[in-house]
Amino acid sequence: MHQVPVAHCVLLLVIAGSGVHAPAQAVRALPRSATDAYAGSAAFAIPTTAFRAQYWFAQDNLPPVQVVNAIGVRIARNAASTAQSRRIEVTVADTPVAFAAVNATFASNLGPSPVTFLAPRTIAFPAVTASADPNVAAAWFPGDAPFVHVAQHFAVDFRAGASTGGALVRNDGLVMAPGATETLHLAGRASCGGLLTGAWSLGTFTLNASGLPAGAVASFNLGLENVEENGLRLPLDLGVIGMPGCQLGVIPLVAAHLPANASGVATLVLNLAAPTGTSVMLSTQVVHPRVPLPLTIADWGTTNAVHSTFGYQGLCNALFAGSDVAITSTQGPQPVNNSIVLLLL
Numbered sequence: 001m002h003q004v005p006v007a008h009c010v011l012l013l014v015i016a017g018s019g020v021h022a023p024a025q026a027v028r029a030l031p032r033s034a035t036d037a038y039a040g041s042a043a044f045a046i047p048t049t050a051f052r053a054q055y056w057f058a059q060d061n062l063p064p065v066q067v068v069n070a071i072g073v074r075i076a077r078n079a080a081s082t083a084q085s086r087r088i089e090v091t092v093a094d095t096p097v098a099f100a101a102v103n104a105t106f107a108s109n110l111g112p113s114p115v116t117f118l119a120p121r122t123i124a125f126p127a128v129t130a131s132a133d134p135n136v137a138a139a140w141f142p143g144d145a146p147f148v149h150v151a152q153h154f155a156v157d158f159r160a161g162a163s164t165g166g167a168l169v170r171n172d173g174l175v176m177a178p179g180a181t182e183t184l185h186l187a188g189r190a191s192c193g194g195l196l197t198g199a200w201s202l203g204t205f206t207l208n209a210s211g212l213p214a215g216a217v218a219s220f221n222l223g224l225e226n227v228e229e230n231g232l233r234l235p236l237d238l239g240v241i242g243m244p245g246c247q248l249g250v251i252p253l254v255a256a257h258l259p260a261n262a263s264g265v266a267t268l269v270l271n272l273a274a275p276t277g278t279s280v281m282l283s284t285q286v287v288h289p290r291v292p293l294p295l296t297i298a299d300w301g302t303t304n305a306v307h308s309t310f311g312y313q314g315l316c317n318a319l320f321a322g323s324d325v326a327i328t329s330t331q332g333p334q335p336v337n338n339s340i341v342l343l344l345l
Contacts, residue, residue, distance in 0.1 A: 026235055027135050028227050029074070030154070030342045031174055031316045032061040033281050033307040035227050036235055036249065037186035038134050039174035042076045044340045046138060046160075046169040048084070050324040054157045055339050056095075056102050056109060056317040058279070063228070066149040068092065071117070071156060072137030072343035076170040080130040081138050084166025087324075089159040090118035090141050094152035099314045100277075102333040106319060106326070109333075110155055117143045120159070125166070134189070137343050138169045156342060159324040176312040176337040182274045184337075186307045188226075188235070192246035193301025194264070196286050198308050205272040205310075209286040209303055210265045217259050218266035218288040221252035226283040226307055235305070242297045249305030250285040260288075272310065279315035279337060283307045312336045 026036035033039075071090065075081060095111030102109050118141050125139050176184050183205075185198035194211030209218050227234055229251040238246040260266040266286070283305055290301040309315060316339035319329035332338070 027072070028344045029134070030055070030057045030061050030344065031309075031337075031339065032227060033184070033186055033309050034134070034172070034174060034341045035307070036134055037188040037305070037307055038077045039172050039186060039341050041173035041175040042079075042170050043175055044171040044173035046073070046171060048163045048166060048168060049322060050160060050162045052106065052157070052159050052321045052324050052326045053340070054106050054109060054155060054319040054329070055342060056097070056099070056333075057154045057339070058099060058315050059151065059153050060281070061315070062149055062154055064151045066344070068117075068143065068147040068149060068344050070140050070142040070345040072140045072345070074134065074172040074341040074343055075128055075131070075136055075138035076172045077132055078130045079170040081125070081128045081169040082166045083125060083127040084163040085122055085124040086163040087120060087122045087161035088118060088141065089116070089120040091115065091157040092117045092147050093155045093157075094149055095155050096152055098153065099317060102317050102319075104319065104329045104333065106157060106329065109319070110157065111152070114157070115147055117141070117147055119144055134172070135343065138171060161324055172341045174316060174337060174339055174341060176309065178312055178336070182312050184309045188249050188305035188307065190304050191249070191302040192243065193288055193290060194286065194303045196284065196303035196306050198284065198306040200272070200274065200308070200310070203271060203273050205270045205308070207268040207284055207306065208265060209260070209288065212260040212264045212266055212288050213290070213292050214262050214264050215259055216264075216266075216289050216292070217257050218286045220256045220258065220266075220268045220284060220286050221250055222255070222282060222284050223250045223253045224282065225251040226305060238302065243300060243302070244298075246302045248285070248302065250283040275311040277311075277313055279309050279311040279313065281307065281309050309337070
C-alpha cells in the first residue's frame with residue numbers, strides 16, 4: 001500500500017521535468033469542464049435559416065489572459081454535417097455583465113468594448129464526418145486578428161445568414177437545471193486504465209473507479225485545472241514517460257488513496273453541497289496499478305478524467321433569435337447553465 005503515494009509522486013515529478021507536450025492535445029472548450037469531454041446535450045442545433053446566437057461564459061472558464069485565434073462550434077458526438085455556405089459575422093467581448101444580469105438585448109451583454117472577430121463574409125463550410133472526437137467542430141472561424149481576452153466574463157455573438165445547401169447540424173451543448181441535474185459530471189476520453197464515474201445526490205459526491213485489480217490502491221487525484229497549468233497543456237500523453245496509451249487529465253491539488261474491493265472497484269465519497277447562484281468545477285482522475293505487483297512505471301495506469309460542475313447557475317448562458325439582424329432574443333437568456341460548447345484555438 002505504501003507504493004502508491006511514492007509512485008504517484010514519482011509520476012508527477014517525471015511529468016514536471018519532462019518538458020514535453022502531447023502531440024494531439026485537446027483544444028480549450030467553453031465551458032471549461034467540456035474540454036476533451038462531451039457535455040452531452042443535443043438540444044442545440046445550427047438551423048439552415050438565418051439566426052443570431054450569443055453565448056456568455058463566466059470568467060473562471062478562462063485564464064486571466066487568453067489569446068483567441070479561432071473559435072469552433074463543437075459538433076455533437078457521432079453527428080455529421082453536410083457542405084454548405086452562408087454569410088457569417090462573429091463578435092467577441094470581454095464583458096463585466098454577470099450571469100444574473102444577462103438579458104434579452106444582445107448588445108447590452110457585450111459590455112463597452114465588443115470586437116469584430118470575423119468581419120461579415122460568405123464562408124463555404126466543408127462537410128464534416130461523424131466522429132467521437134470532442135475536438136471536432138462543425139465549423140471553425142479563424143479571427144481576422146487574434147483577440148486577447150483579459151480577466152472578465154467572455155461573450156461570443158454569431159450572426160448567420162440563411163445557408164445555401166446543407167442541413168440542420170446538431171451541436172454538443174451543456175444544459176443544467178435544478179433537481180436531478182443540479183450537478184453535471186462529464187467523462188473525458190478513455191485512458192489506459194479503469195473507468196471513472198461521478199454522481200451527486202443530496203450533498204454526497206461519489207466517485208467510482210472500476211476495472212482495477214482486486215485490492216489495488218487507487219489514488220483519486222482532485223484538482224481545479226483540466227486544461228493548462230504553467231504552460232503544461234492537458235490532457236498530456238504519458239507515453240513519453242513510458243506509459244503508452246495513458247494521459248494526464250487533471251493537475252491534482254489533493255489525493256486520496258483507497259483500496260479496490262474484490263470486484264476491482266474503488267470508491268471515494270465526499271460531503272459536498274452544490275452552491276446556489278454560482279457554479280464550482282472540480283476535476284478528478286485516478287492513478288492505479290494495472291497489475292497486482294507493479295514493478296515499473298508501465299505497470300501503472302490512469303482512468304479517464306471526470307469534470308464535475310456543482311451548482312446550476314453562473315457558468316454559461318445562451319440567447320437565440322431567428323434573424324441575423326435581431327436586436328433582442330426570442331429564446332434566452334436562461335435561468336440555468338445552458339450553452340452550446342465552443343472550442344478555442
